[in-house]
Amino acid sequence: MKRVAVLGATGLVGQRFVQLLANHPWFELALVMASERGAGKTYAEAVTWVLEKPLPKQAFELTLYPINVDLLVKEKVDIVFTALPPDVAKELEPQLAKRGIIVVSNASPMRLEPDIPLLNPEVNADHIDAVEVQRRNRGWSGAVVKVPNCTTAIATLSLKPLADEFGIGRVVIATMQALSGAGLTGVPSMLILDNLIPYIEGEEEKVENESRKILGFFNGNRIEFNNSISVTASCHRVMVLEGHTEAIFVELKTRATVDEVVKVMEEFRGNKIKGMGLPTAPEKPIVIRREVDRPQPRLDRLEGNGMSVVIGRVREDKTLNGVKYIALGHNTIRGAAGTGVLIAELLVKKGYV
Template sequence: MSVRVGVLGATGAVGQRLIQLLDPHPEFEIAALTASESSAGKTYREAAKWRVDAPIPTDVAEIEVGATKPEAVPDDVDLIFSSLPSSVGQQVEPEFCEAGYVVSSNSSNGRMDEDVPLTIPEVNADHVDLIEVQRDERGWDGALLKNPNCSTITMVPALEALDRAFDLTDVRVSTLQAVSGAGYSGVSSMEIIDNAIPHIGGEEQKMETESRKLLGSFDGAEVQLHDMDVAASCNRIPTLDGHLENVWADTAEDVSAEDAAEAMEAVTGVDLHSSPDQLIKVFEEPDRPQPRLDRNTEGGMGVAVGGFRETTDGVQFNCLAHNTMRGAAGASILNGELLNKRGYL
């Protein structure tokens, strides 16, 4: 039996990716779409300026878009996917949870709240049980689960492999992030063509804090942040999709470039529909991965790594992931699959 789902912020860039991935999904059935007040009452075809590189799903195109409030969503919707701007999500998402809805959210608000699980199922699926603490503390029948920032999710699977084998102590990362990460109108052509922008507001802090929560330990009551130090520098470059990151990872145990590559290549997916069999693809070529060539690794849900080089205290490598697939819409759907499997719906 399909799980009936709704999408908040369905007309935006991530919302459209959610629609693209959910329409053929074997577990989920789209039953409700919401957007701004100006879109409410229109069909999805009328409300969404469709920009995904695939046709708008015909069975979704005629769904009437509702306002983004709990009373506009049918009671029999089991799971909500949220791609709202964080300023809106901060107010609206708790209202849906109070009304009894379970929310899998890509929005940045609340990710570091002590009772909100922040998960990558292949990395820290056990953190989802923080929902029990959340429900006790907030008195919700619903629940709120977050996926991390698109830049954080690109490097953390590789870091988890290194930490498990060699004990991470310090991480430094410089990102080259695609323009789609800012949304369709987020960076003007006059800003980005023939240019690189060495600042993305709030991005460094997200990478530095979220990675420590994702790699932290959960004791059934709270998440203890990982004690590694993380420093990030984030840059916008004129690629469409795919965040490329240069990572320097220091470890307590000695690690060679070959050992690091083997540890990452051994990482497998989990038993969820959207999780690839091999999560991390290792390239031997020194000039890979590249955004145009490798962002669609494992249908956009894999992480590509390469360029391994030993350093004084650890290893340097490059990693890449599709920022709107693995880094946003696909991550939220994968978390929804985890919620379904764990019996939270």
């Protein structure tokens, strides 16, 4: 068993990590950390648990510590999952890597740097080898590996089979994003009930840039962005608890019928990690719904234990000479903690841990 810790364990992404790690076959949840607020309490006392299943009993009695790099080293933690605000993560994560720790991070700083893998494993698991370059460049024996922005993780999974089979050019994305995407105390109820907020700070830039990195190439020295793709996004917060819905419009480089598009999406098995036996990998990364009114967040977000992206309403798009469809994914599982755990499994399988 590898010893793991969750930093930011009381937040929404942190709670998902605790849930996914409590009964994991390869990982032992050894430490949980957050701010000074709950320090010294048990995890059960400190957390405001909001997930659909009860707090796992393995986590009840864990002591909640404030962030403490020395303690992580002393306790011989192999992997640290971070679910911290960006400013905290930016300072801390390089310090952890310098002390030899592998960091799997949900925070946005460093995501676009050319020696930092930004992994959506079914799409670009091969970028993981940039860890070697990162260690050379930065002189550290640990590593920082990033989980993509939640909206981007969902979109790129749906785009990958189309890029491989037909080639893609311009991509337009309009999102309807869940409240949990803003964290436990993110959006006050007075602002969102009976409402929609047509702005999420920094989100559109993240989707536009990260997608081109994830669909880009590792050339042995750096991860190159895919500049033959251009992505434009408009991001909106809606009154849904979990599950981001995205209307995606894609230019295809070679003509394809709707049936051909549905077929390659449905048959996509995430070749980059297929057959590796990673416990968190869903059998079908993409699930197609054929009903006219699906996918819907409440009904479809837990498909594949929250790791599958559910696609519906695949139609021809005459404006872009391509297709348009609706994609739905679980933002704190596929869009955060679930992909984080899948990345850690990949790191173990590839011998980086």
